[in-house]
Amino acid sequence: MLDFNDKVVFITGASGGLGSQMARDFARAGATIIAHDFGLASAAAALMKELAATGGKHLLVEGDLTDPVKVKAIAQQIGAHFAHLDVLVNNAGASPDKTPFPEVAADLWDKVIAINLRSVFLVTQACLPLLERSAKGRIINISSTAARNGGAPGGHAYASSKGAVSSLTKSMAKDFCAKNILVNAIAPGLIDTPFYGDVKVAEKYAERLKSIPLRRAGMPSDISGPVLFLASPLADYITGEVIEASGGLSMMA
Numbered sequence: 001m002l003d004f005n006d007k008v009v010f011i012t013g014a015s016g017g018l019g020s021q022m023a024r025d026f027a028r029a030g031a032t033i034i035a036h037d038f039g040l041a042s043a044a045a046a047l048m049k050e051l052a053a054t055g056g057k058h059l060l061v062e063g064d065l066t067d068p069v070k071v072k073a074i075a076q077q078i079g080a081h082f083a084h085l086d087v088l089v090n091n092a093g094a095s096p097d098k099t100p101f102p103e104v105a106a107d108l109w110d111k112v113i114a115i116n117l118r119s120v121f122l123v124t125q126a127c128l129p130l131l132e133r134s135a136k137g138r139i140i141n142i143s144s145t146a147a148r149n150g151g152a153p154g155g156h157a158y159a160s161s162k163g164a165v166s167s168l169t170k171s172m173a174k175d176f177c178a179k180n181i182l183v184n185a186i187a188p189g190l191i192d193t194p195f196y197g198d199v200k201v202a203e204k205y206a207e208r209l210k211s212i213p214l215r216r217a218g219m220p221s222d223i224s225g226p227v228l229f230l231a232s233p234l235a236d237y238i239t240g241e242v243i244e245a246s247g248g249l250s251m252m253a
């Protein structure tokens with residue numbers, strides 16, 4: 001069992017499918033959680049109730065992470081409660097675009113890039129002073145297999161944004177070595193969360209499952225496990241890596 005006692009962990013998009021699992025697992029391992037929510041108030045309230053049952057003084061923060069003013073306010077709020085931050089998980093993201101390339105509107109393009117990429121830049125920049133005060137800071141970005149294989153049809157902006165998240169992971173990792181902050185990413189494949197929305201009921205979903213060597217969709221714990229590993233002392237010599245957790249998809253395409 002990994003031990004995160006005395007560690008302060010900030011998870012963006014913590015009221016979503018993957019983020020809430022990470023919050024539960026880090027809290028069960030002793031961490032104090034700063035859970036970020038945007039627009040999912042009842043899920044966030046339910047999560048905070050669960051976290052409270054594990055003990056500790058967890059904090060809920062809220063806001064659109066594409067807005068630099070809001071992000072700065074969140075970092076200030078965290079700084080008012082905690083002297084340092086040990087782990088930042090840049091997990092918030094969305095893929096609202098499934099549009100044939102000729103019809104992709106510039107506004108939609110900008111929105112998707114902002115949700116998935118600008119947010120990672122803004123949150124990391126705002127939290128850096130707090131991470132620098134940790135003896136061993138860790139940043140874990142959530143990319144996607146779409147970064148490598150171009151993703152689902154019509155997901156041009158999403159695949160591009162996640163490709164950039166993987167690149168940013170490496171450029172930040174180089175830069176932050178001197179600060180003793182390790183930066184890595186997990187690239188999930190098909191994971192069973194609300195992320196997929198209506199796609200789940202489509203016939204294509206069954207087809208996609210067949211294409212996965214392990215023959216099943218991932219569960220949120222399949223992503224949370226590698227995230228906790230990267231945040232732990234077991235990963236003290238790993239930085240600048242993008243690790244796929246995709247049931248073997250990297251062998252196929």
Ligand SMILES: NC(=O)c1ccc[n+]([C@@H]2O[C@H](COP(=O)([O-])OP(=O)(O)OC[C@H]3O[C@@H](n4cnc5c(N)ncnc54)[C@H](O)[C@@H]3O)[C@@H](O)[C@H]2O)c1
Pocket residue numbers: 012013014015016017018019037038039040063064065066091092093094095115119142143144145187188189190191192193194195196
């Ligand atoms: N589920 C999958 O199969 C899968 C695969 C690859 C990558 N991912 C990535 O994993 C991460 C988590 O996805 P999930 O499956 O838990 O999805 P989800 O929809 O359950 O959760 C996404 C979270 O991001 C938050 N969010 C969205 N837009 C935001 C914004 N502008 N500002 C702040 N927060 C915002 C939402 O409020 C939500 O909490 C995302 O980055 C997603 O791209 C998921």
